[in-house]
Amino acid sequence: MALIKWEVLLPKKFGDKIPVLFILLELIIEIVFELYVVFPTLYEPFSQSYNIHLAVGLFLFFNFIGNYYLSIVTDLTSGPNVLPSVLKPDWSYCPSCTLNTPPRSSHCFVCNKCILKRDHHCVYTGKCVGHNNQRYYMMMLIYLALGALYANYLNIEFTYEMLNSLDWKVVITFFAPVIGWIFGFTQSLSFLTCLQCSTCVVCLMLSLAMIYYHLALILRGQTTREWRKGIRGYNRGWRLNLLDVFGSRWYLIWFSPWVSSPLPGDGIHFVKRDKSLENVKDM
Ligand SMILES: [Zn+2]
Ligand SMILES: [Zn+2]
Numbered sequence: 001m002a003l004i005k006w007e008v009l010l011p012k013k014f015g016d017k018i019p020v021l022f023i024l025l026e027l028i029i030e031i032v033f034e035l036y037v038v039f040p041t042l043y044e045p046f047s048q049s050y051n052i053h054l055a056v057g058l059f060l061f062f063n064f065i066g067n068y069y070l071s072i073v074t075d076l077t078s079g080p081n082v083l084p085s086v087l088k089p090d091w092s093y094c095p096s097c098t099l100n101t102p103p104r105s106s107h108c109f110v111c112n113k114c115i116l117k118r119d120h121h122c123v124y125t126g127k128c129v130g131h132n133n134q135r136y137y138m139m140m141l142i143y144l145a146l147g148a149l150y151a152n153y154l155n156i157e158f159t160y161e162m163l164n165s166l167d168w169k170v171v172i173t174f175f176a177p178v179i180g181w182i183f184g185f186t187q188s189l190s191f192l193t194c195l196q197c198s199t200c201v202v203c204l205m206l207s208l209a210m211i212y213y214h215l216a217l218i219l220r221g222q223t224t225r226e227w228r229k230g231i232r233g234y235n236r237g238w239r240l241n242l243l244d245v246f247g248s249r250w251y252l253i254w255f256s257p258w259v260s261s262p263l264p265g266d267g268i269h270f271v272k273r274d275k276s277l278e279n280v281k282d283m
Helices: 012-044 048-073 134-163 170-174 175-182 192-217 224-229 238-244
Strands: 092-094 098-100 106-108 113-115 120-122 127-129
Touching: 012 048, 012 134, 048 127, 048 134, 098 127, 098 134, 134 170, 134 192, 134 238, 170 175, 175 192, 192 238
Parallel strands: none
Antiparallel strands: 092 098, 106 113, 120 127
């Protein structure tokens, strides 16, 4: 397996470095918080419940971090495919790359390359989302939401265990821990505990909103860029649109980001709504 260079992994723009650092730091803080604060309160170390919850947590973490990693290191360009020297309909010329680029691709000035079926540049990965990595990006979001949901479940159990009552003040503390702390509903919980529980609530809401937004576009066969420009020519029906992103073995990608799921398209040629395949002779 080829070694990945640091310059591929690290974000190029300063504006991306802060969100990437925040995501990774928050992930480490969350793991330490659950393992050393929440787990010992709820479960006897290495009991059956402890081991089951540890396995669930590790599975969610492995899938999140694996998809995050692959969405960063995957090559998003046309790679070894030779692009034609004659400009075809729907193709465009990129003066930065000095190449004719396929429909749906566009140049990213942060990544400094033309990205196939470019969706958007993500500040939380420091890379673009496009044809070759959209599956990893979406699975990363899904596992972020599942991880946050699971952390919230543990945190609610933890809060209940600490406060041992269920009145309206406790309910507020469950769902908005920092507000509960500010109004003094939770003297037995520290500010840092409340802050970490609140971060998990915010993380769940944000990840669900992002999944909703991107899934709605995927089902319509649109990229974020096409949605902004009102381009609607590539909708093949929701089933084929989903296969275009998640691949032919979509039912297996839930187990591991390293499960192969070949994409039906190459990111260069697209079937438009009128079913006419663009035939381009490579020159
Ligand atoms: Zn370009
Ligand atoms: Zn980019």
